[in-house]
Amino acid sequence: MRGADMFTESLFSVRKLDDFVPKSHPLRSIRVMANEALARMDRLFAEMYEADIKGGRPSIAPEKLLRAMLIQVLYSIRSERQLMEQVQYNLLFRWFIGLAMDDEVWVPTVFTKNRERLIKHDAVIEFFNEVVAIAEKKCLLSGEHFSVDGTPIQAWAGHKSFIRKNGGDQDNDGGGAGDFKGEKRSNETHQSKTDPDAQLYRKGKTASELRYMGHTLTDNRHGLVVNARVTRADGHAEREAAKIMIHDARQAADDPDAEITLGADKGYDAQEFIEACQQMMVTPHVAQNTSGRRSAVPDTIASSAGYAISQQKRKLIEQGFGWAKTVGRMRQVMVRGLKKVDQMFVLNMAAYNLVRMRSLAQVRP
Numbered sequence: 001m002r003g004a005d006m007f008t009e010s011l012f013s014v015r016k017l018d019d020f021v022p023k024s025h026p027l028r029s030i031r032v033m034a035n036e037a038l039a040r041m042d043r044l045f046a047e048m049y050e051a052d053i054k055g056g057r058p059s060i061a062p063e064k065l066l067r068a069m070l071i072q073v074l075y076s077i078r079s080e081r082q083l084m085e086q087v088q089y090n091l092l093f094r095w096f097i098g099l100a101m102d103d104e105v106w107v108p109t110v111f112t113k114n115r116e117r118l119i120k121h122d123a124v125i126e127f128f129n130e131v132v133a134i135a136e137k138k139c140l141l142s143g144e145h146f147s148v149d150g151t152p153i154q155a156w157a158g159h160k161s162f163i164r165k166n167g168g169d170q171d172n173d174g175g176g177a178g179d180f181k182g183e184k185r186s187n188e189t190h191q192s193k194t195d196p197d198a199q200l201y202r203k204g205k206t207a208s209e210l211r212y213m214g215h216t217l218t219d220n221r222h223g224l225v226v227n228a229r230v231t232r233a234d235g236h237a238e239r240e241a242a243k244i245m246i247h248d249a250r251q252a253a254d255d256p257d258a259e260i261t262l263g264a265d266k267g268y269d270a271q272e273f274i275e276a277c278q279q280m281m282v283t284p285h286v287a288q289n290t291s292g293r294r295s296a297v298p299d300t301i302a303s304s305a306g307y308a309i310s311q312q313k314r315k316l317i318e319q320g321f322g323w324a325k326t327v328g329r330m331r332q333v334m335v336r337g338l339k340k341v342d343q344m345f346v347l348n349m350a351a352y353n354l355v356r357m358r359s360l361a362q363v364r365p
Contacts (some may be wrong), residue, residue: 037130081108128350145220147263147314150238154332155198197338201233215241223316228349230342263310285310324348
């Protein structure tokens, strides 16, 4: 008997959102870890808002904001407007964020303004730190053996916005190729009018673009990111950021006399960087660069067994960069300003850690 093509809705429903999410869905374990990290941030959230006794209209709960931002990263959603549209009809997203079926979805501009508050108070960085603390609690970190690297991040600004600081360039609104061809331009004389923090930079055989530099420090045990930051792009940014991050790792070590190792590629093989590592009591397991020069890494270090392991393990850091640029849409960031780019990069690395920790939990529950 052929069924009728009819659509009838029940007047009442007794099912919960949780009933629609499969028990084996990967977001379940990620949500548990995210909620654990958010619960530890309660004091910071309380400091971000006025006391309830003063009255006023309640804001969007910061916990829901951060979970919504995580969903945007995990599912490669292009913009806040598209995120709000998908939350409207996606029951999985509503469940993860903490919205009931009947709850109104936020207006995109309201969501964006509330997100700015999180960035202002460094809530994303605190969330990243709490995720790292969970990884340490689960014994997923060695705390002694690290790798460092940097990657260029294309800014949300074009070549035509890169004009002279003294205002000598004429704006080109004709939509053509611009009048800068054949002209010598540098970061000392020019600046982007749409994103002043972006720098003209090239790495390797790539073309010069307006970029930032993203840096991560990963733990060699499982490749989890333990430190992340964004700086302006220049030839010294990677080594300078590496010094700061490994210094923080050195300070956080449980045993002040423990041997700390740092793996890195040939770009870090510079005398001043190797000496800086040794002064911090960090063994530099940096790939030797012997192309027409003498390596700053001592041969005694390069011939050790630990050096070979570090060189093998340091390649795990590329997985985080690749995930952030493909899934997290960090290849060309869609926010402007160093602080906002830094927060989005750190959020991507927190999301990457949550995904990786979920996978590791299945391997070693």
